[in-house]
Amino acid sequence: MRDLGRLERFLRTDPRDVGCEEAMAVLHVYVDVVAAGEDPAGRYPGVAAHLRACGPCGEDFTGLLSAVADG
Amino acid sequence: MECARRPVQDLDEESAAWLRRLVAGGGEQQAAESELHATLVRIALAEVRRRSASTPVTGPELDDLAHQAAADAMLAILPKLGDFRGESRFTTWAYRFVILEVSSKIGRHYWRNPPVPLDAGQWERLPDRLGVDPAGHAEAAGILAEVRRVVEEELTSHQRRVFTAVVVDGIPLDALAAKLGLSRNAIYKVIFDARRKIRRALVAKGFLEELGLEQW
Numbered sequence: 001m002r003d004l005g006r007l008e009r010f011l012r013t014d015p016r017d018v019g020c021e022e023a024m025a026v027l028h029v030y031v032d033v034v035a036a037g038e039d040p041a042g043r044y045p046g047v048a049a050h051l052r053a054c055g056p057c058g059e060d061f062t063g064l065l066s067a068v069a070d071g
Numbered sequence: 072m073e074c075a076r077r078p079v080q081d082l083d084e085e086s087a088a089w090l091r092r093l094v095a096g097g098g099e100q101q102a103a104e105s106e107l108h109a110t111l112v113r114i115a116l117a118e119v120r121r122r123s124a125s126t127p128v129t130g131p132e133l134d135d136l137a138h139q140a141a142a143d144a145m146l147a148i149l150p151k152l153g154d155f156r157g158e159s160r161f162t163t164w165a166y167r168f169v170i171l172e173v174s175s176k177i178g179r180h181y182w183r184n185p186p187v188p189l190d191a192g193q194w195e196r197l198p199d200r201l202g203v204d205p206a207g208h209a210e211a212a213g214i215l216a217e218v219r220r221v222v223e224e225e226l227t228s229h230q231r232r233v234f235t236a237v238v239v240d241g242i243p244l245d246a247l248a249a250k251l252g253l254s255r256n257a258i259y260k261v262i263f264d265a266r267r268k269i270r271r272a273l274v275a276k277g278f279l280e281e282l283g284l285e286q287w
Contacts, residue, residue: 004202004203004208004214004279005202006201006202006203007201007202007203007214007279008279010201010202010266011266011267011269011270011273011279012266012270012282013263013266013267013270017263019256019259019260019263020254020255020256020259021254021256024167024171027167028158028159028163028164028166028167029158029159031159031163031167032159032160032163035163053263054244054259055244056174056243056244056245056255057255057259059122059174060170060171060174062121063118063121063122063170063173063174064163064166064167064170066117066118066121067114067117067118067166067169067170068160068162068163068166070114070117071162
């Protein structure tokens with residue numbers, strides 16, 4: 001199988017993925033962990049898995065992290 | 072993932088000050104509300120500009136959207152001050168409201184001038200969407216046919232509609248959620264289940280290999 005990386009990544013479903021609702025409910029906590037330089041994936045593996053897979057929630061994470069950084 | 076609420080005296084100084092001022096009553100509370108609103112407007116404007124390349128909303132309309140998002144975030148935040156548990160800084164908790172409002176409003180704006188209508192069903196674009204080039208993969212035709220078979224035979228009509236809109240036609244997930252009156256989570260779950268079914272089918276046909284958890 002050659003160069004099916006994009007398809008492979010799209011089809012991978014991490015069983016730890018908590019979904020949008022749960023990830024967004026703790027996004028502020030997760031972002032503060034990241035902003036403090038700590039390991040968010042160790043504390044919230046299901047949220048980390050979700051943010052890797054869900055484009056819109058990943059955008060919200062990036063936006064909130066940027067807002068916190070810009071203060 | 073519930074977290075215990077911290078007593079106000081255990082909050083960081085800035086968060087405690089925000090909470091104290093926002094319930095102080097009178098002029099102090101009004102000043103705090105104005106300050107919070109101005110901050111949310113600034114955050115919303117920065118966020119819509121950050122996202123401007125990926126949204127058809129532009130110019131003054133984008134600024135209006137940011138102001139609406141800040142106003143709606145204020146309306147959501149003020150009655151929920153008692154829900155703030157102190158597991159993050161107050162400002163991070165408050166900014167989350169405005170970021171999510173921006174997301175939601177951009178999703179709704181998609182339908183003012185949609186580049187792709189709902190139910191377009193542009194299956195000819197699937198190779199590009201999935202990065203499976205028929206010229207570059209001997210198995211491409213088989214892979215694409217199997218993906219379509221799973222979508223047509225193993226998904227319900229609702230699941231098929233959602234998958235086709237998001238994956239085949241490239242409609243933003245938040246836009247589809249707004250159009251169908253569903254939550255982002257409900258749309259994501261449909262796509263998640265479809266991805267799992269398609270992967271299982273492609274593994275069964277020998278197009279992909281089984282993955283262990285250590286490969287995530």
